[in-house]
Amino acid sequence: MIEELYRDFKREAEAVGSNVYRVENADQALVLITELLGKWESDRKPQGLEVAWQRGPIMADAQGSIAIRGRVHEENLPHFSKEADVGIAEVDLAIADTGTLAQNATDVVKRYVTTLPELNILLLTADKLVRSMEEAFAVMKPVETPFLAFITGPSRTADIERVLTLGVHGPEWLWIIFVGGEGA
Amino acid sequence: MAKSVLKKDIDVALQNENLGGALDRFADDYVISRAKAYGDLDFQEIRKDIIEAKNYAIEHLAELADQFTKEAEKKGAIVYRAHSPQEVKDYIAKLAVERDVKTIVKSKSMATEEIHLNKYLIEKGITTKETDLGEWIIQLAGHRPSHMVMPAIHLTREEVADIFSKEIDERLESDIPRLVKVAKKELRPYYFAAGMGITGANMAVAESGTLVLVTNEGNARLVATMPPIHVAVVGLEKLVASIDDVPKILKALPRSATSQKLTSYVTVINGPVPTLVEGQEQPKELHIILMDNNRSKMQSDPLFKEALRCIRCASCLNVCPVYRLVGGHVFGHVYAGGIGTILTNYFNDFEETADIQALCIFCGRCQEFCPADIPLPDMILKLREDKAEEEGLSTIEKAIFEGVMTNRKRFHGLLKVASKGQKPFAAKDAPYIRHLPLFLAGHTKDRSLPTIADVPLRDRLKKKSEGGSGTNENR
Numbered sequence: 001m002i003e004e005l006y007r008d009f010k011r012e013a014e015a016v017g018s019n020v021y022r023v024e025n026a027d028q029a030l031v032l033i034t035e036l037l038g039k040w041e042s043d044r045k046p047q048g049l050e051v052a053w054q055r056g057p058i059m060a061d062a063q064g065s066i067a068i069r070g071r072v073h074e075e076n077l078p079h080f081s082k083e084a085d086v087g088i089a090e091v092d093l094a095i096a097d098t099g100t101l102a103q104n105a106t107d108v109v110k111r112y113v114t115t116l117p118e119l120n121i122l123l124l125t126a127d128k129l130v131r132s133m134e135e136a137f138a139v140m141k142p143v144e145t146p147f148l149a150f151i152t153g154p155s156r157t158a159d160i161e162r163v164l165t166l167g168v169h170g171p172e173w174l175w176i177i178f179v180g181g182e183g184a
Numbered sequence: 185m186a187k188s189v190l191k192k193d194i195d196v197a198l199q200n201e202n203l204g205g206a207l208d209r210f211a212d213d214y215v216i217s218r219a220k221a222y223g224d225l226d227f228q229e230i231r232k233d234i235i236e237a238k239n240y241a242i243e244h245l246a247e248l249a250d251q252f253t254k255e256a257e258k259k260g261a262i263v264y265r266a267h268s269p270q271e272v273k274d275y276i277a278k279l280a281v282e283r284d285v286k287t288i289v290k291s292k293s294m295a296t297e298e299i300h301l302n303k304y305l306i307e308k309g310i311t312t313k314e315t316d317l318g319e320w321i322i323q324l325a326g327h328r329p330s331h332m333v334m335p336a337i338h339l340t341r342e343e344v345a346d347i348f349s350k351e352i353d354e355r356l357e358s359d360i361p362r363l364v365k366v367a368k369k370e371l372r373p374y375y376f377a378a379g380m381g382i383t384g385a386n387m388a389v390a391e392s393g394t395l396v397l398v399t400n401e402g403n404a405r406l407v408a409t410m411p412p413i414h415v416a417v418v419g420l421e422k423l424v425a426s427i428d429d430v431p432k433i434l435k436a437l438p439r440s441a442t443s444q445k446l447t448s449y450v451t452v453i454n455g456p457v458p459t460l461v462e463g464q465e466q467p468k469e470l471h472i473i474l475m476d477n478n479r480s481k482m483q484s485d486p487l488f489k490e491a492l493r494c495i496r497c498a499s500c501l502n503v504c505p506v507y508r509l510v511g512g513h514v515f516g517h518v519y520a521g522g523i524g525t526i527l528t529n530y531f532n533d534f535e536e537t538a539d540i541q542a543l544c545i546f547c548g549r550c551q552e553f554c555p556a557d558i559p560l561p562d563m564i565l566k567l568r569e570d571k572a573e574e575e576g577l578s579t580i581e582k583a584i585f586e587g588v589m590t591n592r593k594r595f596h597g598l599l600k601v602a603s604k605g606q607k608p609f610a611a612k613d614a615p616y617i618r619h620l621p622l623f624l625a626g627h628t629k630d631r632s633l634p635t636i637a638d639v640p641l642r643d644r645l646k647k648k649s650e651g652g653s654g655t656n657e658n659r
Contacts, residue, residue: 045598108458149449163360168367168403169371
């Protein structure tokens, strides 16, 4: 069941410009992030990266930090999010039908970390996959959650000559990492 | 608008090759990409759900508005019920003055376009920044939106580069990703500087006082997050009874609007959310303005109330052969196209409605593609009958068809698109055949249209209508 949902999620998310990865545990996630950021920064940010990382329950057990050139901030995130190249946070649910992530983003810090940097890395556990928006609505308490965010791919526009361009006011890159779950 | 002005607008639009090119490409691509976005989903089933949800809301409009007010206030929002555009503008301006707000950031909202909010706030000395890329472009250019979803579709990248170059006082190349980055960089500081953020809403859920925002650029998330005050301007027609109605509308809105299975962001807001003021966390002030502006009047009309089902996807523009030719500045007012004709008549009540409705050729495509199955052709016909009693018809029809018919390629293009309507002209229950040929035939008698004599118009139309009964290659 999870395998099928994961397969569909990955297809739909990648179709709208997200990158989707899957690892077994938090330590592996850390290794993956370090490796991916190393590649990403080498052509873009020769001066090194500024990373705003809101470590949540998924990554709480991971040992150490992200080994990259630059600085990884885990404190004073609203301040650092404004200048950060990368924002890392955790989300609550994934919707297979549309490649969508759902996040209770009532915490204002979470919103700063996920809306401001140009690269967004969002983590969740693989057991949090559902099929449809209807299912997500049943789980995510949409009438009680003050700020509930659904995220499907990077920020985009087609406002100039209808040419699709990623990264307008929100992130230009969205990487999604599933942690754990059977078969990972 | 005087008719001579509209005629001039039509001439300008028809001669604007950029506009023609952009709209032509779009109209062709749209039908294909939309079909792809719907995939295996049953459009008629989705439609049924939307019609049911929206019809319920229309029948219970006053009740749902009361319920929404009560529920949103329970959650800590301040709800203001505005009847007129002026009440909305006064409320926001007064709030801004009371809270000493000098700068406002806005995300895209047709409701605020409808009432010309920006102009009013700027006149009051408040810096008001549109942050949606298309809206910012037209704000800088001093234009009004020519499309509900892509407000700046009438401008080329070169024109946008010129507009931005002036704004930031630096010569920019017409490279689209570069231009997008310029907008991002220029606008980013304003989210933090602004004392107030204004958004619209795509849905307002009565049972829970919930707002739903459907966006792509990410600016609405910033507008709703950073400033300490959030004002949402919501037309009454955005009300739905239940939270379960939201996924139903979300199935159609992105697919029909932008051929996406879902937009990049869907934001669900319940009451004031935490914000940061000088680094300190505090609850936001959330004001929700429920705006009537003749929506209740519309609701009391047995035919036009159906237009309140509109979810603002703009598919009726995208498939309209006349819109394709002349764009939204001619075919529409703030709201463009077929739906724009109807909404303008109620929301703005300008003399223009008479002129705008005259452009429709009754091909029926708008209704075929409408996720809410709004009978736009019937409505426009009704407007035409009403207006004809008042002032006669011929001048404007002439203006567009003079322009179109003297350009054969465009004229044939128009007929071709019109003939793609899923209701063939010859269908028994479709009233359109009667109107299209008679309407065009009127012009063959007009000596100011000399090219007509050379075009076998009646034959051409006859052929089209025969083809439409089953052998149309486009079906």
